[in-house]
Amino acid sequence: xxxxxxxxFGIIATIILILAIVFGIVWAQNTVSHNQKHQDTLARxxxxxxxxxxxxxxxxxxxxxxxxxxxxxxFDVDLAKAVTKQMSKQLDEKLTPSFVTVTTASKVQLLKNTxxxxxxxxxxxxxxxxxxxxxxxxxxxxxxxxxxxxxSGINSIQDLNDPSKTVLVVVGTTAAQNIKKFAxxxxxIALQDYASAMQxxxxxxxxxxxxxxxxxxxxxxxxxxxxxxxxxxxxGPYGAAFDHDQKPMVKQVDQALDTLKANGTYNQLIKxxxxxxxxxxxxxxxxxx
Amino acid sequence: xxxxxxxxxxxLQGFGHTLLASLYALVxxxxxxxxxxxxxxxxxxxxxxxxxxxxxxxxxxxxLIITLFFYLAVAKVIKMTGFTAGTIALTLYTxxxxxxxxxxxxxxxxxxxxxxxxxxxxxFWQAMRVIVLPQAFRVAIPSxxxxxxxxxxxxxxxxxxxxxxxxxxxxxxxxxxxDTFTTYIIVGAFYLIITLPLSYYIQYLEGQLKKKA
Numbered sequence: 001x002x003x004x005x006x007x008x009f010g011i012i013a014t015i016i017l018i019l020a021i022v023f024g025i026v027w028a029q030n031t032v033s034h035n036q037k038h039q040d041t042l043a044r045x046x047x048x049x050x051x052x053x054x055x056x057x058x059x060x061x062x063x064x065x066x067x068x069x070x071x072x073x074x075f076d077v078d079l080a081k082a083v084t085k086q087m088s089k090q091l092d093e094k095l096t097p098s099f100v101t102v103t104t105a106s107k108v109q110l111l112k113n114t115x116x117x118x119x120x121x122x123x124x125x126x127x128x129x130x131x132x133x134x135x136x137x138x139x140x141x142x143x144x145x146x147x148x149x150x151x152s153g154i155n156s157i158q159d160l161n162d163p164s165k166t167v168l169v170v171v172g173t174t175a176a177q178n179i180k181k182f183a184x185x186x187x188x189i190a191l192q193d194y195a196s197a198m199q200x201x202x203x204x205x206x207x208x209x210x211x212x213x214x215x216x217x218x219x220x221x222x223x224x225x226x227x228x229x230x231x232x233x234x235x236g237p238y239g240a241a242f243d244h245d246q247k248p249m250v251k252q253v254d255q256a257l258d259t260l261k262a263n264g265t266y267n268q269l270i271k272x273x274x275x276x277x278x279x280x281x282x283x284x285x286x287x288x289x
Numbered sequence: 290x291x292x293x294x295x296x297x298x299x300x301l302q303g304f305g306h307t308l309l310a311s312l313y314a315l316v317x318x319x320x321x322x323x324x325x326x327x328x329x330x331x332x333x334x335x336x337x338x339x340x341x342x343x344x345x346x347x348x349x350x351x352x353l354i355i356t357l358f359f360y361l362a363v364a365k366v367i368k369m370t371g372f373t374a375g376t377i378a379l380t381l382y383t384x385x386x387x388x389x390x391x392x393x394x395x396x397x398x399x400x401x402x403x404x405x406x407x408x409x410x411x412x413f414w415q416a417m418r419v420i421v422l423p424q425a426f427r428v429a430i431p432s433x434x435x436x437x438x439x440x441x442x443x444x445x446x447x448x449x450x451x452x453x454x455x456x457x458x459x460x461x462x463x464x465x466x467x468d469t470f471t472t473y474i475i476v477g478a479f480y481l482i483i484t485l486p487l488s489y490y491i492q493y494l495e496g497q498l499k500k501k502a
Contacts, residue, residue, distance in 0.1 A: 104464065105460060105463060105464050105469070106469070108467045108469075109467075109469045109470070129467075132467050168451075171460045171461060171464050172460075172464035173464075176461075189371065189451035190451060190457070190460070190461060191449075191450075191451055192449060196449075199361050200360070200361065200450075200451075202361075203360065203361045203362070203364045203365050204364060204365060204368065205360065205361075205364060205370075205371070205451075
C-alpha cells in the first residue's frame with residue numbers, strides 16, 4: 001500500500017513537471033516569435049507617444065549616472081532629448097523621451113527585443129554592425145586613441161607593439177581589433193567597463209587604455225596623472241542605432257539631426273559638455289558651415 | 290551552430306582556462322580547507338581562533354570583492370594576471386566552505402575514536418590522518434561535492450578581471466557577434482561538460498562508500 005502511494009506520487013509529480021516544461025516552452029516560443037515580428041519603430045513610437053532611448057551610465061561626458069538624481073546625464077542624453085523634441089515638431093505629435101540604461105554588451109539585444117526604440121550610446125558606426133542594426137547619420141566625430149600614465153614614456157601605438165605590453169579595452173567595443181591591427185605584438189585584456197579599466201591600469205595590469213578619444217578625455221580629466229597620446233588611430237564616428245530595417249525612423253532622426261546642426265543647438269550641446277575638457281579642440285567637434 | 294563553428298577556438302581556449310582554474314582551485318581549496326578544519330578542532334585555543342577567523346572572513350565576503358582585492362590591490366605589490374588573481378580568490382573562498390564541511394565530518398566521528406587512537410600511542414596528526422579523517426571525508430562527501438560544483442560555476446568570476454575563462458570569452462563572442470542568446474547557451478553547455486561528470490562522479494563515490502560502510 002505504502003509502496004503504491006509512493007509510486008502514484010512519483011507518476012503525478014513527473015506528469016506535472018513535464019506539463020509545466022512543455023507549456024513553458026510553448027509560451028516562451030510564442031512570446032519570442034511575437035516580439036520578433038517586424039514592428040515599425042516609428043509607428044510604435046507614434047502610438048505610445050514616447051521614445052525609449054538606450055543610453056550609457058558609465059561613460060563620462062556622454063552618459064554617466066548621476067547618483068543624486070538616479071538618471072544618466074551627458075551629451076548623448078541631451079542630444080536624444082533634443083532629437084525627440086525636434087521629431088515632435090516634424091511629426092506634429094507630442095513625443096516624450098524616456099531613458100533606459102544599457103551596457104555595451106546588452107544594447108543590441110535590447111533593440112532586437114524592442115525593449116528600447118533607439119540607442120544613443122557612444123556606438124561606432126561599422127559595416128559589420130550596420131548589417132544587424134540601422135544607423136543614423138554620424139552625430140559625433142570620434143576616433144580611437146590611447147590613455148597612458150604621464151611618466152610612462154609611451155608616446156604612440158608603436159611603443160606598445162611589444163609582447164610585454166598589455167592594452168586594456170572594454171568588452172563590446174571595436175578597440176581590441178584595431179590594437180591587433182596596429183600593434184599586433186601587444187596583449188589585450190577586455191574589462192567590463194571604463195571604471196574597471198582605469199582601476200586595472202592604476203594597479204599595473206596594463207600600460208594603456210585604448211578606446212575613443214572622447215571617452216579617454218573624460219577619464220583624463222578625472223585622473224591628472226594620465227594623458228591621451230598618439231593622435232587617433234581610426235576615424236569611427238558615433239551614430240544612433242535602431243533595429244534593422246527601420247528606414248522611416250532613421251529618416252526622421254536624420255532630419256532632426258540636420259535641423260539641430262543647422263540651428264546651433266548641436267554646437268551648444270558640444271560646448272556644454274566638451275568646453276571644459278583639457279587638450280580637446282572644440283573646433284574639431286563643432287559643425288561649421 | 291555557425292556561431293560555435295566560427296568561434297570554436299575561442300570557446301575552447303576559454304574552456305581550457307576554466308578547467309585549469311577549477312582544477313587548481315579544487316586541489317588548493319581541499320588542502321587549505323582540510324587544514325583549517327583540523328585547526329578548528331584542535332585543543333589549542335589560539336589555533337581554534339585562527340581557524341575560525343579564517344573561515345568567517347572568507348565565507349562572508351563576496352567572491353567578487355576577494356577577486357578584485359587580489360587583482361587591484363595585491364597586484365600593486367606582487368605582479369599577477371587576472372587568471373592568477375581569480376584562481377587564488379576562488380581557492381580561498383571555496384576553502385572556507387570546505388573547512389566547514391570537513392569540520393562537520395570530523396565532529397560526526399565519536400570523540401572515543403580519537404581518544405582510542407591516542408591511547409594506542411598515535412600522536413594527534415597520525416590519529417587524524419589514519420583514523421579520523423578517512424571517516425570524516427566519507428561523511429563530508431555529499432557536501433564536498435556541492436562545493437566543487439559551486440567552485441566550477443564560481444570560476445566565471447575570472448571574467449571580471451580578464452581571466453580568459455569561458456565566461457570572459459563568451460562576453461567577447463556575444464559582443465562581437467551580437468548573438469547574446471546563442472552565445473550564452475553555448476557557454477552554459479560548456480560548463481555542463483565539466484559539472485555533470487563531476488556530479489555523477491560524486492554520486493558514484495557516495496554509492497561506493499555506502500557499500501563499504
